[in-house]
Amino acid sequence: MGVTKTDLFTEKQNELAKIAKVFAHPARIAILEYLIQSDTCINGDLVQELGLAQATISQHLRELKEIGLIKGSIEGVSVCYCIDPIRWAEVQHLFHDLFGGFPKISGCC
Amino acid sequence: MGVTKTDLFTEKQNELAKIAKVFAHPARIAILEYLIQSDTCINGDLVQELGLAQATISQHLRELKEIGLIKGSIEGVSVCYCIDPIRWAEVQHLFHDLFGGFPKISGCC
DNA sequence: TTTATATATCGCAATATTACGATATATGTT
C-alpha cells in the first residue's frame, strides 16, 4: 500500500513520525547542518554545496519549511533561508521526551 | 526515482537519515513507547495494542531491530523484545549533537 | 506424532518518495 494508518495512533505519535520523516534524508540533514554552520543563511549555495539539481534542493527546502524547521525571507533576487529557533527547540524537545522516557528500571531481556 | 544519492553525503549524514527513517512511522514510535512504558518486554501484545496485522507488526519490529534499537530473545513460543540501552543512548547522542549545534550566534533572517 | 500457538517471511497491490528536466514566476540590471 504505502499509505499509513494514522487513525490508529495518537496525535503525538503521528506528529513525531512526520517530523522524523523530514530528517530521514541525508540531503535534508546536510541542508540543516549547512544552515547551522553558516551564520548567514544562504540558499543558492546549497545547489553547489550538495551535488543535487536546483529543483531537488528546492523540494527538500519546501519539506523543511512545511514542518516549520526553517524559514525563508526574500532577499532581492535570492531567498535567505535559516533555521527557526523556536520550532527547532520544540522539535528538540519532542525527541528529548521520547529518549528521556528510557530507561526507567532498565532490566529485562 | 525514489532512490537516494547517498554517495553525495557524509557517512554520518547517511546514518542519521537512516535512523530517522525508522522513527518516521507512527507504528514504530508506538512500539518504542510501549516498550519503554512496559518494563516487561512483550511482543505479541503489540498486535492487540496497535490495530495492525501480525505480519505488519513483525515487519516494523524487524526495522527497529535492523538499526539495533531493539533486540529480541526467544522465550518459549513467543519472543521477548526490548530496547537496547546502549544503542538507545548512541542514537540519542546522534540527535542531541545535531540539535545542539544550533544556535551558535542565532541571528539572521 | 498430531495439534495449537507465536512469530517470521514471501509476494503482491496501493501509495509515497526521490530526482530532475522543463517551465513558470519574480526581482534586478541594462
Added chain:
DNA sequence: AACATATATCGTAATATTGCGATATATAAA
C-alpha cells in the same frame, strides 16, 4: 522593455514503503 539571475512548481519515471493474506518455521502441549 529586454535580458539575466534565482527560485518555485509541474510532470514524470524509477524506486521505496506500507499493509496484509498466505505460508513457512519453530516451540509447547496433548
